[in-house]
């Protein structure tokens with residue numbers, strides 16, 4: 033009996049071992065075959081051609097506005113209108129932002145052709161002047177909160193940063209309306225509902241302007 037059992041166990045081990053080795057052999061060949069059949073052929077990855085970023089160039093001497101792109105830039109004698117909204121610079125400037133000025137000059141030329149004269153009544157203001165205007169406004173309106181709806185303190189106003197233009201103030205809201213409607217083409221946007229004269233470079237030229245804020249006091253937090 034014991035011998036028969038021992039033989040049986042031996043046979044199971046042998047057969048089982050054989051089967052196992054067959055499986056190992058079979059499966060070990062599998063990857064070799066599949067690796068050969070799947071020789072990696074380099075798939076060309078299509079490189080997406082980036083859409084060129086639009087750039088407008090203005091010639092002050094000829095008053096011509098020309099369409100270019102950011103990579104090509106502007107030609108000698110032309111000034112760029114910039115391809116983005118105009119943000120606050122790192123340091124306090126001593127004059128109007130040059131791109132904002134170019135945007136205005138380009139818009140002014142187009143407005144003139146359409147019969148609407150535009151001029152800057154106030155652009156860059158020194159910190160001291162802005163502070164003086166604010167103190168005067170506080171006296172006039174009775175409180176800092178009320179004054180801030182019209183004149184901002186020097187540390188938050190965009191005029192000392194060279195980023196704001198008051199146009200045709202206080203006499204010609206009709207011509208200035210042209211700029212409110214068409215200014216986005218040049219990246220000029222009316223900023224406040226209560227100031228028809230105050231414009232900033234709040235969008236890229238050709239892009240829609242952001243919604244107007246109720247008044248200047250809304251910007252004191254940024």
Ligand SMILES: [Zn+2]
Pocket residue numbers: 191196197198229230231
């Ligand atoms: Zn202003």
